Amino acid sequence: MAAPHRRPAAAARAVASPQRYGSVGRGRPRLARADRRGGVGPGRRRVADLRHGHLAAARGRRAVAFQAPRLMPWKKVWRNVVLGLPGRPERALAERALEEVGLGHRSAAWPRTLSGGEAQRASLARALVREPDLLLLDEPFGALDALTRIKAQRLVGELWRRRGCAVLLVTHDVEEAVLLADRVLVMDRGAIAHEQPIDLDRPRDITDPRFAELRAELLERLGVDTAAEAA
Template identity: 60%
Template sequence: MGTDLIEPTRTNPVVVARGVRRVFGEQLVLDGLDLDIAPGEFVALLGRSGSGKSTFLRALGALDAEVEGHLRVPAQQAIVFQDPRLLPWQKVLTNVNIGRPDNAQTRADALAALDEVQLASKAKAWPRTLSGGEAQRVALARALVREPELLLLDEPFGALDALTRIKMHGLLQQLVAKYRPAVLLVTHDVDEAILLADRVIVLTDGAISLSSPVEIPKPRSRDSREFNELRRHLLTELGVGDEPDAQ
């Protein structure tokens, strides 16, 4: 696979994917996928299990050397997974600063990032003392302290309870509005995709079967007609049908 690292501009896409293909054994997971993501655009990627969502995200994050095709991505990027992946033997501040030079300035930046996710008071705490939502906020701080041009989110709220998830949605929206990265969110949750994204993409059998802009004004309400019309459309594309609890 050819991967170019770029400096995005107002006119250049942050991500350019052309003919991206991935085969595991005899199973074709990504089938010639093409996608552009604009600077500051928030894209949600939906699809059934095994449709290739996380595989594509890993390709964008340069975590899969076996992917074929062409990718052009920014050098400055960060990934947040469903598992916060904090080092249990390091305190919270060190986890946020991991992989960066350890000096007064980077530690101050890390503390400022923790303050933005309302966790400055936990800087000296051990990861095992954090709740699930707190650990995921630390993971967000760790990603955003690097000021990425591209933020990759692989079901980061999937393991959280409903109330914590709602709070995390609000926090993510605030942080994205401030830092303005391009975002690719992999999720199984149709409502989450509509609430957060500028565009929702459905992946079917390794290819994009639907790309729909979300033109509902923010803040968005699940009770609005526009929200439910788009929800029904996406569920139909996913082959789920209009089931109240479908995600």
């Protein structure tokens, strides 16, 4: 399999809501922060909407997984998962979330002993334990090697199918965006410049001609000459 094509600061929004792209400095990080803070418009059940070229997200429970797992090194993995929850959450709550991401056997480990992929799974478990209506993934695969990244992409797809929550994924990888999203939004100067539905059945195949066509269309929107790339 060829390595995924990456462009600077492409952003994606996946699963029942728009997917987002944008070049560096085009407002993508600010938009992600606005979603995390809930500083956007109306609608409880609708995850997102387009209003005058801007994104309006639904209210509800949110959780975030970042590019850096941000695990506290002095707390065991299971304690990191429930960190910040109100009251005194039981270990079993953390272990259920860790099992869901395939990391149940590492619940008592220290963060420094985890691989990069394991640390990112622990970060996902920490988000999932909050039972979010909207799961925000802010470039969570950016620091992973190619094979670990593919496994993480599949995991996110599986979690969405099981959980049914909306997922907002920020990524530098156009191919990843087409692989995971239902809709794509291209951002320019902090506003949405283009919307692209992803009309592909799941599971998706990167060798599908329609997949390649959608990828090429989005790359061209981002200023990439795909004809030169093919040559």
